[in-house]
Amino acid sequence: MKLFTLYDNKAKGKFRAGWGFSCLIKWKCTILFDTGADVEILSHNARLFGIDKDEIKYCFISHLHGDHTGGLGWLKEVKVFRPGEYDGSIKGVTTLVFKHPLEQALMFEDERIMIVGCSHPGIVRMAERAYERYGKLKLIIGGMHLLDLSEVEVIQIANRLKELTELIAPCHCTGDKAIETFNSVFKERFVENYAGNKIEI
Ligand SMILES: [Zn+2]
Numbered sequence: 001m002k003l004f005t006l007y008d009n010k011a012k013g014k015f016r017a018g019w020g021f022s023c024l025i026k027w028k029c030t031i032l033f034d035t036g037a038d039v040e041i042l043s044h045n046a047r048l049f050g051i052d053k054d055e056i057k058y059c060f061i062s063h064l065h066g067d068h069t070g071g072l073g074w075l076k077e078v079k080v081f082r083p084g085e086y087d088g089s090i091k092g093v094t095t096l097v098f099k100h101p102l103e104q105a106l107m108f109e110d111e112r113i114m115i116v117g118c119s120h121p122g123i124v125r126m127a128e129r130a131y132e133r134y135g136k137l138k139l140i141i142g143g144m145h146l147l148d149l150s151e152v153e154v155i156q157i158a159n160r161l162k163e164l165t166e167l168i169a170p171c172h173c174t175g176d177k178a179i180e181t182f183n184s185v186f187k188e189r190f191v192e193n194y195a196g197n198k199i200e201i
């Protein structure tokens, strides 16, 4: 399984950065999770990865914020699942749907990989629900929205998450300081993530 970060607040090399998140998963089929804010940046980064958008079969949207939906116009004839719309038709793929506020995480059940958009319902709450169903996760990747929290609070969250997942790849709205804190708490289990990054797992 390969995860390509197509869109993030940070980028390396010739990849372009922009506020938002998008991750493409090459698995039994190719799935796009979120689309970033801007079609230009999304298509530029996909091109650099050599990704042909025609291979994308499904798109999951974590929540209806523009920094996750803005690139939707890039896709053609792709089945799009907004929060709560997924019918469970892809074997081994499920969504964890949270209502307050409305947001879904994408879950690869056998691989125990959870992908999140902004984690507005709370990253610990989301990870705990996944843990209850699937046991310890292999990887959580995406935005974790910890921008406004103190370092002490972020350390507590990181320590709790350390019990729930082996690897963590926080990016997007997690916040630079919180990402640094995750790095120091998770140590070798921390995965740096940015537009242009590819994770093979
Ligand atoms: Zn966001």
Ligand SMILES: [Zn+2]
Pocket: 063, 065, 118, 120
């Ligand atoms: Zn958001």
